[in-house]
Amino acid sequence: MSGSGRVSRFVRDLWAGELKGAHFALTATVIVLAPLPFGSVDPSWTVVWGVTLAVASLLAPGDALTGGRSSWTIAILGTAFLYGAWAAIQVLPLPPGLPGHEIWRRAASVIEGDMPERLSARAYLPVLPLLQSAVLALACVNGLLIGASGDRAVRLLKVLAYSGAAYAAYGIMAQAFTPHMLLWRERTAYVGDVTGPFVGRSAAAAYFGACSLAWLGLAFRRLSALDLARLPSALLVDPPVAALLQIGIRAGGFLLCLAAALGTHARAGSALAVLLSLFVAWRESAHLRIPRILRYGGAGLVGAFMLLLLPTAASRISSEGLVEPYRLATYAASLELVRRHPFAGNGLGTFPDVFPAFRTDDVSSYGTWDRAHSTPLEIAVEMGLPVAAVIGIVALSVLLALLRARSSRRAQRGIPSICAGICCLGLAYSLVDYPLQILGSGIVIATVIGLGLGVAATRPDLPGSTRG
Numbered sequence: 001m002s003g004s005g006r007v008s009r010f011v012r013d014l015w016a017g018e019l020k021g022a023h024f025a026l027t028a029t030v031i032v033l034a035p036l037p038f039g040s041v042d043p044s045w046t047v048v049w050g051v052t053l054a055v056a057s058l059l060a061p062g063d064a065l066t067g068g069r070s071s072w073t074i075a076i077l078g079t080a081f082l083y084g085a086w087a088a089i090q091v092l093p094l095p096p097g098l099p100g101h102e103i104w105r106r107a108a109s110v111i112e113g114d115m116p117e118r119l120s121a122r123a124y125l126p127v128l129p130l131l132q133s134a135v136l137a138l139a140c141v142n143g144l145l146i147g148a149s150g151d152r153a154v155r156l157l158k159v160l161a162y163s164g165a166a167y168a169a170y171g172i173m174a175q176a177f178t179p180h181m182l183l184w185r186e187r188t189a190y191v192g193d194v195t196g197p198f199v200g201r202s203a204a205a206a207y208f209g210a211c212s213l214a215w216l217g218l219a220f221r222r223l224s225a226l227d228l229a230r231l232p233s234a235l236l237v238d239p240p241v242a243a244l245l246q247i248g249i250r251a252g253g254f255l256l257c258l259a260a261a262l263g264t265h266a267r268a269g270s271a272l273a274v275l276l277s278l279f280v281a282w283r284e285s286a287h288l289r290i291p292r293i294l295r296y297g298g299a300g301l302v303g304a305f306m307l308l309l310l311p312t313a314a315s316r317i318s319s320e321g322l323v324e325p326y327r328l329a330t331y332a333a334s335l336e337l338v339r340r341h342p343f344a345g346n347g348l349g350t351f352p353d354v355f356p357a358f359r360t361d362d363v364s365s366y367g368t369w370d371r372a373h374s375t376p377l378e379i380a381v382e383m384g385l386p387v388a389a390v391i392g393i394v395a396l397s398v399l400l401a402l403l404r405a406r407s408s409r410r411a412q413r414g415i416p417s418i419c420a421g422i423c424c425l426g427l428a429y430s431l432v433d434y435p436l437q438i439l440g441s442g443i444v445i446a447t448v449i450g451l452g453l454g455v456a457a458t459r460p461d462l463p464g465s466t467r468g
Contacts (some may be wrong), residue, residue: 024152026056027142031156031444032163035207038183039198039440046131046439053138057145064148068457072398073141076450079394080137084130086387087348090120101346103354120347121354129349132439139443140450147454153415154221156451157214160444164211165253168260171196171204175263194263198440205261205269206435210422210445212257212273213280217418219250220284224414268432276421283417327373327432333358334372337381345384354381375430375437398449399423405456419452 030049034040040049065073093116094100100117108115147153171194180187183197190201198204222243254277261273336358337346346354352370359369372378380388402423405416426445429435436442 020061020149020152023056023059023061023142024146024156026052026059027146027447028156028159030056030139031160031447034443035163035167035440036197037440038185039200039203039438040443041199041438041440043128043131046128046135049439049443050131050135050138053135053142056142057138060142060145061148064145064454066148069144069148069454072144072450072453072457075394075397076137076140076144079391080133082390083133083383083387086383087120087130088125090345090347090383091118091123091125093118101341101344118347119344121350122347126349132437132442135439136436136442136446139446140453143447143450143452144454144457145450147415147451147456148458150415150455150458153451153455154218157218157415157418157448160448161211161214161218161250161253161257164208164214164257167196168194168208168211168257171208171260172256172263193265194260196260198438200438201264201266202269202429202433203435203438203441205264205266205273206425206429207441207444208257208261208264209269209273209276209425210441210448212254212261213276213421213425214418214448215250215254215257216277216280217284217414217421219247219254220281220417221414222246222250224284266433268429269435272425272429276425279424280417280421283420284414330355330359330369330373331377334374334377334381338377338385341381341384343384343386345380345382345387348382351378351381371434371437373433375434378434378437395427398453399427401456402449402452405452415455416452419448419455422448423452 030052034045034049037045040046098117100119101121103121104115104117143156146156174181174196175192175194179191182195182199189199193201193204194208195201195204196208198207258273258277262270264270333355334351337354351372355369355372372381376388376392379391399420402416402420405420422445426436426442426449430437436445
């Protein structure tokens, strides 16, 4: 190769490395900061994170879109496009003679004039729900592109874990010393619950549960690098102090984030955090030859810790029951809305508009009832069953891909289990609440899901880092 050719290749490699660094830095920044401004519930943060993730995706290296990653990227962006396109069709005026939403016929009878009908109960396209869905899709795609590199995937999970531990420590300390304050504002709801920087308990439980799973998977990842069969004797002769210290820090991070998740008093979130911790531990310990004394000792310590925290998590169940009657009444009213408009839906963003007409006295005046408390059900109400079915099929395909993912590469060891656990957490929790609709937790979960897809699509013969 000539001198000019070597220089050209060096410049290309340097530029590619800079782009990879910028892509990772922007994505990691969003992961760290998205929970901070009260869970990013303000619309301005939707724009900020959307622009940041869009720029990050443009800076991603082109070689990351190879093999299965390109197919998953098309599936994710295609689903988001379908979602937005159908929302736009819903607000278009229908030709005369085609029936639309009944609200337009009622309005025409009131004004005693003609009014064009639409499939949606609104006459305009709601921008915020569209932006939120685009942000989640971009977060998933950016995670997928980072997952092309086992080293960067591990680094991103560490970023999530350490930032989650910081938020968990703040949440627990704030609950102990300033229970009536949320960051710099006065707390008006959920006093007595650990919510960290979030306003509500469901998003906080999903976020802290995801962080606890990240810590647990990273702990098993470091544990798998040790010769466990000789570890008891090595502890007496030449103990691996650095490795054991890393494992201890990661185990402590897991317990801290799990304590914060249970301290939210979110029933489904607490249960899922515990159950999926057991799932990740079972999956990662299956291929390890752990001496019985370590296996039983570790299980005993974790079990004792959970027993200490479970009464706190179960206090809300004992006072309010496993499921509130008003939540069931909300589901019943939402199903009636789906029955009336099964195919076309009521229009994107219209749940707060159409739900009050079907709200019964069984629904409490306390709480948040501008949402269905079930993301799939709310999608079916607003977008119709066909669109909800497409999104459900894609979500189940993603979950199956993550559950089936097994990496033989040391650089990726433990990542599939972490991502599968967090995906199960997000999807299962969204069946009975709306943590994915709060961007502070939704961005984190979507990014980790994409990360898992990127790792699952990586060929095992490609080189990767072995750092834990």
